[in-house]
Amino acid sequence: MATTMQDVAERAGVTKQTVSNVITGRVPVRPATAARVRAAIDELAYTPNLVARSLATGTTKTVGLFVPTVASSFYSEVVEEVEDVLERNGYHLLLCTTRLDGERARRQLAGLSSRSVDALLIAGDRDLIDHLPLLAGARFPVVLCAWETEAPDRYPVVTIDYERAGFLAGRHLRELGHRRVAVLASPAHTVRVQGFRRAFAADGLTVADDAVHIAPEPTPEGGFAAASAALAADPGLTAVFATHDVLALGALEAARVLGRSVPDDLSVVGHDDNAEVRLSRPALTTVSIPKRAMARQAVEQLLRAVTASTAPANSLQLLRPELIVRDSTAAAPHRPVTAEA
Amino acid sequence: MATTMQDVAERAGVTKQTVSNVITGRVPVRPATAARVRAAIDELAYTPNLVARSLATGTTKTVGLFVPTVASSFYSEVVEEVEDVLERNGYHLLLCTTRLDGERARRQLAGLSSRSVDALLIAGDRDLIDHLPLLAGARFPVVLCAWETEAPDRYPVVTIDYERAGFLAGRHLRELGHRRVAVLASPAHTVRVQGFRRAFAADGLTVADDAVHIAPEPTPEGGFAAASAALAADPGLTAVFATHDVLALGALEAARVLGRSVPDDLSVVGHDDNAEVRLSRPALTTVSIPKRAMARQAVEQLLRAVTASTAPANSLQLLRPELIVRDSTAAAPHRPVTAEA
DNA sequence: CTGAAAGCGCTTACAG
């Protein structure tokens, strides 16, 4: 049915090994022979069976990528960056989105760990962290990225310095003279919060636990609720740090509703520098995280391990975030300075 | 190195065919034997080599999906929906994002058309439309979806009734009494514009060509520019239809800047009902398109073709859009009615 | 530079 290497060989009057040689280029072939083979390939519209090649070579030219979702500007950029690098290197992308469903993630991981990928990149610690032991017997390199919680020692990690991201947000607000601040945080963002706290600790200030308001869902609505709660708990607040831009958007809306003008009455700092946020009024001051650079480093490390057929260097690589000052932050309004307890 | 079926067989004291039989379940195996085999599998942590299985069966349990990008709420939902259906059916997803790069798309398509996928779903007509002939010799089913331009007869198409989407937007504005309207359109959205026009034609009204303003980029900035141009060209405008929500967002901003209040002085209708738009003030009236239902229909049709190993039914399936009325549209302000030339 | 042989790890009829 499908035309095979053997068909090409017969047509060109050579054996299939010679056809293989002209295709792979591993072994030199006399130009005249090669030309005949190439002609036969064209005439028969022959295209090699990649599966057979994979079985023979033990390599699939496919890299698996796990992400929690693709419907977020963070992960969609990660996916595109990864795919770019793969495409440029002749690799295919097998995508698994785990969707906050650990059981699903486990199933997918199990279904993959038969030699159907040459390497695996796991972005995001949310769903897969408990199932990593499944990879114990894996014969392909694994790299972790976008990891915020403590990463297992076993695998190389390429991630963002989230602690520093929080710190940059905090330092900015502190330098603007803010002393009464709150944090709107997603449950998993403890490291960002910790960095934020460190920035204030330098001045002997403490961001109290009850100044951290958790937004269960990373949505504007969640940010709105958290910001409303924060402002209700401490009307004297002069600034808030949202650990996710989308929460900051909700905070802007809450300020509007409560009649507090941003940035004069309330400064707002976000985190991520997502594209969606370009629209916000006022333009959001935020901590930009180099997600594309992170993704690139991660796949490149993975690919290097594949081609060298060695384990990737077991290191923790932290990409540096950057503060982007726009219009949602300003100096703290003058009023009696009160350090929080 | 890797443990193989043969290893399991030896350990269980049977031949590898028996191991294969207990794994595939195709041939009944005596319970006692099966138990021994299963024990051996567990002890050796054996996991079958999918590549070898693929070569033997001629099936890869992998479906290829082409999308222009993953960084849009439209396509990211399509990808997730497709992956859901695949996962539920034991298939893997090979993702290719074409990124408005026809040459890249061509390369990816060529690299795939060797038996490495069981089926191919192509979402979006932007990049691949010129390269479809490459698929001429493909031995796997192909389905097209999210197709707005004329689709090739050769392949089944599952898409949105974009003409009707435009029509619904137009009918809504017409019923609200709007007569001087403009369209803000992405270059490829001619079908939506055509449907919009049809709604007005029913009343003998014409939406002139110069009332259609093209936004080259699907960004709020693009919508802002197009809306500004439209309002400059005809200050008497009472409504605009944006063929993409993100353009509508820009139009809202333009109205704000120009001091026209929405919906009292200007009605705005969007298209897509994207999640990003939930934030807009006023809440955007828009045409919702059933992208998930579309994606589901498309993969399911594809999978049916794979399992039946027949070509999918060559049909054009159009999913129905729906108008969602929110706060950005209102009755046209009273003023002398002038039908556009 | 070209050809004959073995093998990658499975599955699939086909005998027993």
Next chain:
DNA sequence: CTGAAAGCGCTTACAG
């Protein structure tokens, strides 16, 4: 219900 054989379509040493 279990085993022996052939084959899926390539690649990889190894002779010539």
